[in-house]
Amino acid sequence: MSVVETKEKLLETALALIWQSNYSVVGVNEICKQAGVTKGAFYHHFESKASLFCEATAYYWQVIKKDLDNIFSPVNSPLEQLENLIQFLFRSKLSDNTVRGCPFFNAGAQIGTDDEKVLEALKNLSQTAITYNLALIKALDAGGYLERSGDMEQQARLVYHYIHGVMSYAYVQPDINTIKKDLPEGLYRLLGVKRDYWFSASPTWEAEPAILKHQA
Amino acid sequence: MSVVETKEKLLETALALIWQSNYSVVGVNEICKQAGVTKGAFYHHFESKASLFCEATAYYWQVIKKDLDNIFSPVNSPLEQLENLIQFLFRSKLSDNTVRGCPFFNAGAQIGTDDEKVLEALKNLSQTAITYNLALIKALDAGGYLERSGDMEQQARLVYHYIHGVMSYAYVQPDINTIKKDLPEGLYRLLGVKRDYWFSASPTWEAEPAILKHQA
DNA sequence: AAGCTTACATACCGGTCGGTATGCCCGTCA
């Protein structure tokens, strides 16, 4: 295993484990064991467990950025982009009942805000997500799909809030049929998409999300 | 300290501590220390830490049920009820930046779903909250405040999702001004309240929420 | 080939965790 391979293996294993349970429960020992490396290797690459989490956050975005750029590709109409986003959320987080909620924010809630770096990583994470939402909203608005124009940055946050809430709900109530109804309904309502356009788009994005490879 | 006092003290202390940080970080020792009792007393009243969490969940509802019944009192108009709810969420969770997110679902995400009792307690918690939402929506609909009638049970869930998402966001970005804008906006949008009625109600509920007493 | 660095492996550290065993104190009731 080359150098970069070992580090990436640790990153991916940590992602998968934290994803499946949570930051506090998953120990360094277990991450190492699953990754097939030793603790010495771990602390050769990361100065602490919290540091690993920060790097994993960055790594996570690097991985799914491709997916997001694909979802929000300009070749897709705004409605298609929205539908793609919905499909993506299902696939990446609700395709089986072992993955519930957003692990990074669950984790963030566990680490505590005293760790400045962790907090910063989480802020970046959410801000990036909101930025993607904003682009989508602008496209929807420009395309005349929205009932009215408002504060689009706020709308981007609203969408973010809602998605996070739905994902968290899925943790306790992993009823995928309910979620499959609630997620689009809430998004269309929050965005204020004109009723004529509800559920009118078909997904143009069919590739398997890269993030799935993180799961066991 | 009488028998029931000791147990309640433990319950309240645990609530406050978990509220301020999270389940994993707060240890039994610290709960005991803060409550001014010993570990022996703790394990006299609770069979485990997870069991404490379950009882605390029930206790929590018992405490805030008074507030909720007050907020959703039939003497208030539906719009007033909605405004009361918004105010309640601010007061109980956003009045200072030490309280972020819903501690019970943060905690639930930490304990793990392998503990059946904990999962059950969380399900009850969310279901009760959704039931309150449903009553509000029915009242709003009956009063003609909504743009259209839909699946009200679903709407109740949407509102629940959204509130949870906003509260979680507040954990990472404790910017109360943003939240104060986002929370009502999202709720009005999700509920589909007619624009004429947006922000038209004044709160009729001014009492200090009982739950505040749990905070340090 | 000598010397140095990288990339680990192994063994182990002090501390903390949730949980338990035991016994004392004190109110109750015979």
Next chain:
DNA sequence: TGACGGGCATACCGACCGGTATGTAAGCTT
């Protein structure tokens, strides 16, 4: 007044935690 049991307090347990100290084998440099 003495036996008894609920309501604790104290002392302690083994497991496990994140993190470290030290060793070492392989490669790169000179």
